[in-house]
Amino acid sequence: MSDLNPSLQQVDSEIFDLIQKEEQRQDESIRLIASENYTSKAVMEATGSVLTNKYSEGYPGRRYYEGQQFIDPIETIAIERAKSLFGADHANVQPYSGSPANQAVYVGLAEPEDTIMGLSLPFGGHLTHGWKVNFSGKYYNAIQYELDPETHRIDMDYIRDLAKKHQPRLIFTGGTAYPRIWDFEAFGEIAKEVGALLIADIAHIAGLVAGGAHPSPLPVADVVTTTTHKTLRGPRGGMILCKEEYATKINRAIFPYLQGGPHNHTTAAIAVALKEAATDEFKTYAHQVVKNAKALAQALADKGFRLISGGTDNHLILIDVTPFDITGAPAAHALNDAGIECNYNAIPFDPRKPMDPSGLRIGASSITSRGMKEEHMESVATWMDRAIRASENADELEKIRLEVKEFCQAFPAPGVMVD
Numbered sequence: 001m002s003d004l005n006p007s008l009q010q011v012d013s014e015i016f017d018l019i020q021k022e023e024q025r026q027d028e029s030i031r032l033i034a035s036e037n038y039t040s041k042a043v044m045e046a047t048g049s050v051l052t053n054k055y056s057e058g059y060p061g062r063r064y065y066e067g068q069q070f071i072d073p074i075e076t077i078a079i080e081r082a083k084s085l086f087g088a089d090h091a092n093v094q095p096y097s098g099s100p101a102n103q104a105v106y107v108g109l110a111e112p113e114d115t116i117m118g119l120s121l122p123f124g125g126h127l128t129h130g131w132k133v134n135f136s137g138k139y140y141n142a143i144q145y146e147l148d149p150e151t152h153r154i155d156m157d158y159i160r161d162l163a164k165k166h167q168p169r170l171i172f173t174g175g176t177a178y179p180r181i182w183d184f185e186a187f188g189e190i191a192k193e194v195g196a197l198l199i200a201d202i203a204h205i206a207g208l209v210a211g212g213a214h215p216s217p218l219p220v221a222d223v224v225t226t227t228t229h230k231t232l233r234g235p236r237g238g239m240i241l242c243k244e245e246y247a248t249k250i251n252r253a254i255f256p257y258l259q260g261g262p263h264n265h266t267t268a269a270i271a272v273a274l275k276e277a278a279t280d281e282f283k284t285y286a287h288q289v290v291k292n293a294k295a296l297a298q299a300l301a302d303k304g305f306r307l308i309s310g311g312t313d314n315h316l317i318l319i320d321v322t323p324f325d326i327t328g329a330p331a332a333h334a335l336n337d338a339g340i341e342c343n344y345n346a347i348p349f350d351p352r353k354p355m356d357p358s359g360l361r362i363g364a365s366s367i368t369s370r371g372m373k374e375e376h377m378e379s380v381a382t383w384m385d386r387a388i389r390a391s392e393n394a395d396e397l398e399k400i401r402l403e404v405k406e407f408c409q410a411f412p413a414p415g416v417m418v419d
């Protein structure tokens with residue numbers, strides 16, 4: 001009889017070791033990847049639970065499998081917490097991630113070939129907002145809006161003209177690299193004028209919205225989609241919030257149209273994250289994220305970094321590194337060698353190619369979860385400046401890495417169990 005109870009280390013030391021190393025790497029580096037965060041130990045406990053064993057196609061009270069007496073209340077709690085935290089009529093907590101949540105909006109509320117509008121990917125939009133290599137650009141008539149050439153912000157007059165001209169069925173707001181506030185009210189008025197549905201994809205800013213550090217798209221947006229693992233600091237997953245009139249269409253789009261059984265371990269962890277996000281501590285966290293991002297932006301600007309739109313209103317900063325005579329990819333690699341993780345990113349009107357664009361995207365959500373405050377941002381900016389200037393000097397990058405490692409010890413990462 002094979003025994004299924006030996007530990008991971010005993011069963012598969014190769015994977016065990018790699019997870020240990022990843023844990024150590026996460027502990028020792030300054031994580032500035034704007035889409036990442038550190039979940040609490042409680043969220044991870046729910047994620048790594050027996051709920052992963054259970055099938056429960058359907059929705060609470062209407063399932064296709066027996067044995068749902070504990071799964072139903074778990075999903076119901078997650079739904080109720082989502083509705084109450086964001087002030088929504090309806091919540092679906094089953095999307096496997098942010099992209100499937102958006103896909104459900106398309107298949108639930110539009111027809112193939114319908115016109116949709118979204119922020120263009122190289123201007124900070126998301127693939128699922130109509131970019132050509134994604135299903136959303138292939139099966140829908142996607143009109144991609146861009147940013148103002150001077151301010152690098154969204155120009156609402158231009159959005160109104162574009163919407164009037166193209167009469168979209170869906171208008172997406174939200175993005176992955178837009179450092180400014182989204183004017184959901186103005187988008188709502190335009191959507192109403194042209195008879196479109198307003199979809200607010202708050203994947204990046206959900207935690208800021210929950211904590212009151214960014215205006216909420218509710219109640220103006222018809223549908224809100226989000227991931228649960230970025231600023232919201234939950235497990236990897238997705239959610240859709242919507243007005244009651246779209247509830248049935250959204251639920252059917254997720255199941256049975258796109259997905260099968262929900263990931264119950266994730267649902268439980270989402271419930272835990274939503275409970276955490278409803279606390280005063282989380283409100284403080286969300287505001288601290290923005291304060292840290294602003295402090296980091298100021299420290300970088302003082303060192304001569306060129307910040308897109310001149311700064312930030314949220315958790316992220318987009319930087320044009322080309323004035324340092326370097327491009328995005330080698331700058332990101334140098335930072336990584338120095339123990340500072342970020343990603344290279346296109347900047348508005350970027351003349352360069354996606355695999356080596358002109359910019360870097362950084363964010364303050366993870367370092368804020370580790371307890372860093374405004375006064376620590378000067379050190380982070382100094383290390384970034386040194387690493388980018390020393391991008392071809394392996395000794396200097398290693399020296400910075402050791403300084404960063406030492407610094408990180410004062411800020412234990414939530415959920416990371418390095419001794």
Ligand SMILES: *Cc1c(COP(=O)(O)O)cnc(C)c1O
Pocket residue numbers: 035097098099100102125126128174175176201202203204227237
């Ligand atoms: C991250 C993100 C998504 C997609 O999330 P995945 O979980 O990676 O599928 C969708 N929209 C926006 C705006 C995002 O930032």
